Amino acid sequence: MNCKKIFNKFLSKNPFVLFILLIVSLFTSISCVSTNPQSTFDTYGPVAQSQLVLFYWILAAAIFVFTAMTIILIYTVYKFRRKSGDLIPEQIHGNTKLEIAWTIVPCIILAIIAVPTIFTIFDNTNSPDTSSNSVTVDVYAHQWFWEFKYDDPNNETEKITVANEMHIPVGKVININLYSDDVIHSFWVPKLAGKVDLMPGNNNKMWLQADKEGEYLGQCAEFCGVAHALMKFRVIAESQENYDKWLSDQSKEAIVSIEPQALEGKEIFESREAGCWSCHTIRGSARSKGKTGPDLTHIGSRSHIAAGVVENTQQNMAKWIENPNSIKPGTLMATNGQVYTDPDKKLTGPEVSALVAYLRTLK
Amino acid sequence: MTTFALPIPKRPTHPTGILNWITTIDHKKIGVLYGVTAFILFLTGGIEALLIRMQLAAPGMDFVSPEIYNQLFTMHGTTMIFLAIMPMGAAFFNYLIPLQIGARDVAFPRLNAFSYWTFLAGAIMLKSSWFLGGAPNAGWFGYAPITEIAYNPGHGIDFWILSLQVLGIASLAAAFNFIVTIINLRAPGMTLMRLPVFTWMTLITSILLVLAFPVITVALIELMFDRFYGMNFFNPVRGGNPVLWQHLFWVFGHPEVYILILPAMGLVSEIIPTFSKKPLFGYPVVIFSGIVIGFMGWMVWSHHMFTVGLGAVANSIFAITTMLIAVPTGVKIFNWIATMWKGSIDFNKTAMLYSIGFIFLFIIGGLSGVMHSSAASDAQQQDTYFIVAHIHYVLFGGAIMALLGGVYFYFPKITGKLMDESLGKINFWLTFIGMNLTFFPMHFSGMDGMPRRIYTYTSEMGWDLWNLISTFGVFIMGAGILIFVLNIVYSYLRGKESGNDPWDARTIEWAIPSPTPEYNFKKIPLIHSVDAFWEFKRNGTPIEPASGASENSEDEKNIHLPQPSYWPMVVSIGIMLAAYGMIFGLPISILGTIIGFIGVYAWSLEPVNEPEQH
Numbered sequence: 001m002n003c004k005k006i007f008n009k010f011l012s013k014n015p016f017v018l019f020i021l022l023i024v025s026l027f028t029s030i031s032c033v034s035t036n037p038q039s040t041f042d043t044y045g046p047v048a049q050s051q052l053v054l055f056y057w058i059l060a061a062a063i064f065v066f067t068a069m070t071i072i073l074i075y076t077v078y079k080f081r082r083k084s085g086d087l088i089p090e091q092i093h094g095n096t097k098l099e100i101a102w103t104i105v106p107c108i109i110l111a112i113i114a115v116p117t118i119f120t121i122f123d124n125t126n127s128p129d130t131s132s133n134s135v136t137v138d139v140y141a142h143q144w145f146w147e148f149k150y151d152d153p154n155n156e157t158e159k160i161t162v163a164n165e166m167h168i169p170v171g172k173v174i175n176i177n178l179y180s181d182d183v184i185h186s187f188w189v190p191k192l193a194g195k196v197d198l199m200p201g202n203n204n205k206m207w208l209q210a211d212k213e214g215e216y217l218g219q220c221a222e223f224c225g226v227a228h229a230l231m232k233f234r235v236i237a238e239s240q241e242n243y244d245k246w247l248s249d250q251s252k253e254a255i256v257s258i259e260p261q262a263l264e265g266k267e268i269f270e271s272r273e274a275g276c277w278s279c280h281t282i283r284g285s286a287r288s289k290g291k292t293g294p295d296l297t298h299i300g301s302r303s304h305i306a307a308g309v310v311e312n313t314q315q316n317m318a319k320w321i322e323n324p325n326s327i328k329p330g331t332l333m334a335t336n337g338q339v340y341t342d343p344d345k346k347l348t349g350p351e352v353s354a355l356v357a358y359l360r361t362l363k
Numbered sequence: 364m365t366t367f368a369l370p371i372p373k374r375p376t377h378p379t380g381i382l383n384w385i386t387t388i389d390h391k392k393i394g395v396l397y398g399v400t401a402f403i404l405f406l407t408g409g410i411e412a413l414l415i416r417m418q419l420a421a422p423g424m425d426f427v428s429p430e431i432y433n434q435l436f437t438m439h440g441t442t443m444i445f446l447a448i449m450p451m452g453a454a455f456f457n458y459l460i461p462l463q464i465g466a467r468d469v470a471f472p473r474l475n476a477f478s479y480w481t482f483l484a485g486a487i488m489l490k491s492s493w494f495l496g497g498a499p500n501a502g503w504f505g506y507a508p509i510t511e512i513a514y515n516p517g518h519g520i521d522f523w524i525l526s527l528q529v530l531g532i533a534s535l536a537a538a539f540n541f542i543v544t545i546i547n548l549r550a551p552g553m554t555l556m557r558l559p560v561f562t563w564m565t566l567i568t569s570i571l572l573v574l575a576f577p578v579i580t581v582a583l584i585e586l587m588f589d590r591f592y593g594m595n596f597f598n599p600v601r602g603g604n605p606v607l608w609q610h611l612f613w614v615f616g617h618p619e620v621y622i623l624i625l626p627a628m629g630l631v632s633e634i635i636p637t638f639s640k641k642p643l644f645g646y647p648v649v650i651f652s653g654i655v656i657g658f659m660g661w662m663v664w665s666h667h668m669f670t671v672g673l674g675a676v677a678n679s680i681f682a683i684t685t686m687l688i689a690v691p692t693g694v695k696i697f698n699w700i701a702t703m704w705k706g707s708i709d710f711n712k713t714a715m716l717y718s719i720g721f722i723f724l725f726i727i728g729g730l731s732g733v734m735h736s737s738a739a740s741d742a743q744q745q746d747t748y749f750i751v752a753h754i755h756y757v758l759f760g761g762a763i764m765a766l767l768g769g770v771y772f773y774f775p776k777i778t779g780k781l782m783d784e785s786l787g788k789i790n791f792w793l794t795f796i797g798m799n800l801t802f803f804p805m806h807f808s809g810m811d812g813m814p815r816r817i818y819t820y821t822s823e824m825g826w827d828l829w830n831l832i833s834t835f836g837v838f839i840m841g842a843g844i845l846i847f848v849l850n851i852v853y854s855y856l857r858g859k860e861s862g863n864d865p866w867d868a869r870t871i872e873w874a875i876p877s878p879t880p881e882y883n884f885k886k887i888p889l890i891h892s893v894d895a896f897w898e899f900k901r902n903g904t905p906i907e908p909a910s911g912a913s914e915n916s917e918d919e920k921n922i923h924l925p926q927p928s929y930w931p932m933v934v935s936i937g938i939m940l941a942a943y944g945m946i947f948g949l950p951i952s953i954l955g956t957i958i959g960f961i962g963v964y965a966w967s968l969e970p971v972n973e974p975e976q977h
Contacts, residue, residue, distance in 0.1 A: 034807075034810075034811050034825065036811050036812065036824060036825030036826070037812070037823060037824055037825070038811065038812020038813070038824060039810070039811050039812055039825070040743040040810050040811070040812060041810065041811075048743070050739070051739055051740050051742060051743050052740075052743075054737060054739055054740040055734070055737075055740040055743065058733070058734050058737055058740060059734065062730040062731075062733065062734055065726075065730060066726060066727065066730055069696070069700075069726050070723065070726065072700060073700055073719070073722060073723060073726075076700055076703045076704050076708075077703065077708055077710055077719055080639070080703060080704065080705060080706050080707065080708050081708050081709075081710060082707045082708055082709045082710075082711075083707075086640075086707040087707075088640055088707075088901070089639070089640055089641050089705055089706050089707050090641075090705065091641060091642050092641060092642070092644065092705065093642050093644070093645075093646065094644055094645035094646065094647075094648065095644075095645070095701075098701070099645050099648050099694070099697075099698070102693065102694060102697040103690060103694055106689060106690050106693045106694075107687075107690060110686040110687065110689065110690070110733070113686070113733070113737060114682070114683055114686055114737075117679075117682050117737040117738065117739055117740070118679045118682070118683075120737075120739035120740070121675050121678050121679050121682065121738050121739045122675045122679075123739075124739055124742070125674070125675040125678075126675065143514075178672075182508070182514065183506075183508050183509040183514055184506055184508070184509065184605060186670060186745075186746060188814070190743060190812040193742070194670070194739070194740075194741075194742020194743040194745075195670050195742055195743075195745060195746065196670055196672060196742070197670045197671050197672060199605060199606060199671060199672060200508060200599040200600075200605060201599025201600075201603075201604060201605065202599075202604075202605075202606060202672060204671075204672035205672075217812075219812075219814055219817075220814070221670075221745070221746045221747070221814045222506075222670075222746055223433075223501070223502050223506070223509070223746075223815070223816040224509065225433075225509060225514065226429050226430060226433065227429065228816060228817060229429065229814075229816075229817030229818050229819050229820070230819070329428065329429050329430075330429055330430070
């Protein structure tokens with residue numbers, strides 16, 4: 001009754017307030033139905049889902065408090081605005097009962113959000129399934145790319161390393177171990193799970209699960225240097241069958257092409273002058289065993305290059321090899337690679353083409 | 364006594380001009396120096412923000428390079444926190460505290476001048492990094508190991524470490540000064556529970572400063588040793604621990620948030636009762652909630668580290684403590700609203716508009732704070748634009764709005780002139796609308812998955828609209844701030860005479876003439892209640908002691924005031940050179956140390972000039 005009175009007397013006469021409420025609710029609804037690639041409102045796994053449910057719960061409490069307080073504030077200012085002929089108002093110094101009340105009421109509201117918060121914290125920290133039915137992935141973050149290591153299905157003691165594209169079977173618990181060897185990074189796939197940091201010297205764990213097949217974008221969420229904005233990755237959730245096939249393909253050694261340009265590219269890759277091999281591993285190659293750069297054994301099978309920044313096309317690959325900074329300013333390949341730092345060793349056009357031809361055969 | 368000839372010059376006597384400002388130890392002049400310096404630095408931080416927003420206006424912009432962008436956001440954060448909001452608070456402490464407690468000056472006037480000059484030295488040092496090889500580029504939080512020499516070989520981080528140390532000296536000296544001043548120099552009758560609320564908040568802030576700065580000092584020294592002497596406090600390869608940095612930084616960093624906001628709350632607690640013509644509702648509760656905020660501010664630091672992997676138990680505990688700190692904050696907001704309830708609210712005054720705006724924006728900032736106190740849901744918000752929105756609602760919507768309101772409120776006391784109310788209203792509405800346009804959309808871009816501190820994004824992410832609105836808003840906000848500058852200049856030159864008490868205010872600083880005379884109170888007042896001046900005006904309760912009291916002289920020329928000195932600035936120059944020397948060569952450091960020691964020696968032993976007539 002009182003609320004209605006206030007509305008009739010005050011809000012209906014103040015189109016400005018209504019206008020603001022309208023704008024805010026419009027924006028909120030636009031945002032809350034967002035299906036943008038990294039929207040936290042468009043969840044596809046239990047972890048992100050529970051975080052979203054909790055968020056809505058708290059948002060509801062916050063909107064309730066915000067609306068109540070704003071109405072009280074605007075009403076007070078409007079109702080008790082100075083009018084001509086105002087006398088000195090009564091000098092009220094306080095009211096103990098009221099003050100106790102507005103200490104206790106917020107505590108109750110906070111308890112309402114605290115309880116589900118704590119349940120969700122524990123649910124999301126402790127993996128529900130660590131049996132052999134689950135999948136374990138070791139994530140290594142580097143300035144500025146991602147490595148994902150899987151158990152080799154053919155050899156228990158070996159790990160398969162892939163870069164920047166993480167495949168997972170749909171509907172299964174994925175246990176993730178997080179490592180960093182340089183600075184702090186943060187692993188974040190908004191549609192699947194909130195972020196957990198990768199701390200050098202401290203191994204973190206998290207878990208996630210995708211309930212629907214699809215490609216989910218992720219991005220480093222802790223500032224990690226020049227190319228922080230361009231440290232992206234993809235999680236590809238697929239059927240168990242496709243996942244098994246993918247894993248078995250990835251576990252194989254690199255294909256050796258017989259195409260002459262590709263062979264020439266391989267030679268350049270493994271040459272002392274170019275030195276690509278000193279940072280990159282290509283399994284199956286006798287020379288290419290470098291560990292500081294991403295594993296390139298099956299680079300041809302990836303949809304994107306340069307940590308998810310551009311599509312894996314012939315043109316982009318050539319551009320990337322010719323001048324990595326043009327795609328990803330600050331990349332360590334341009335800082336440390338001798339073909340970029342030493343003008344005498346600069347790659348020629350045909351050499352770049354040969355390297356591209358070689359890398360594109362590595363499916 | 365045998366004469367031990369000391370070659371120390373006499374105290375300077377420069378009644379006007381630049382030398383007067385350099386040698387002054389008058390708390391009012393130092394307050395003005397703090398205010399003007401901090402505002403200029405606020406504008407530089409604003410320009411940095413403007414460049415950031417230009418770069419993010421549209422996807423794939425090439426307005427600044429990623430290297431420059433990283434320096435911009437680092438400098439923006441560090442500038443606004445250490446060089447703008449903190450010293451703006453200090454400006455008000457300096458000007459107001461002796462006036463509010465009825466004192467002639469602060470307890471240690473030369474130390475006060477030293478605080479200002481050392482603050483300026485630190486500010487110059489940090490800002491000069493732009494021109495001396497590149498600004499710091501690892502964020503205002505400087506998370507190790509990206510600040511370590513292996514990942515950050517330039518001098519930017521060195522500038523950051525050393526200038527923060529210099530600023531820390533300034534803050535600590537000022538904080539000790541204000542604690543002693545407030546405890547010891549109160550006028551007769553001014554018990555702690557009769558202190559004006561702003562003075563109370565200053566006391567709490569100063570205690571927080573004294574306790575918080577040693578923590579960041581330790582962290583910065585460890586980082587400095589890592590960088591300069593090859594130690595391994597934060598180097599995980601050799602057994603150091605980057606999490607240690609985060610704990611040290613946030614044990615400082617979270618109380619720091621309250622160091623920024625409590626003075627603002629104090630100002631609002633002065634302005635709202637004045638323009639409602641009612642006493643602050645629940646004075647003891649407002650004070651007590653301030654103390655509780657200051658105390659609980661130490662128990663919430665790990666909510667900045669919810670994604671670091673501290674474990675479910677730690678995250679739960681810090682989630683609860685963080686939620687609890689909303690209670691005393693909420694109590695303050697309720698008390699402000701209750702102060703206005705049944706009052707006679709003059710919201711046509713810009714100072715009051717700013718205070719009401721503060722409450723509204725602080726409700727939003729406080730609620731988004733509660734939203735990410737929930738560690739589980741915060742995993743989606745941490746390090747996104749949602750957090751950027753939150754801190755700007757709290758620090759711009761909160762601290763800056765209240766400080767600007769404070770300028771409108773106290774400008775007459777400082778200059779004897781009123782600020783222009785028409786310009787003031789334009790200034791307020793542009794700033795208020797601009798601020799909401801800039802920061803409200805960041806809630807959406809954050810929940811839409813936009814991480815902080817990225818210099819570029821692609822159109823497919825769907826963040827274009829929110830970013831465009833934000834950038835648009837910055838220009839409106841900037842226009843508002845420009846009008847504020849214009850208003851200050853215009854009102855200083857052409858403003859209407861204000862008289863002693865233009866607002867019908869409540870505390871004793873309004874009982875003395877405007878602009879404030881050098882000696883503040885002709886007679887040290889005698890206090891009988893919280894709103895002593897109001898009681899005097901309405902009920903005739905006297906605030907002047909009976910004439911003939913021994914301490915009080917009828918002749919203002921005989922009022923004993925602290926005398927100016929060259930040496931505080933000399934010591935500050937010494938400290939600045941010593942810090943620069945860490946980067947540019949040991950001889951400069953040695954020179955700086957010698958100058959500093961000479962300054963301290965002369966400071967300790969300089970004579971006191973005889974008063975002209977005594």
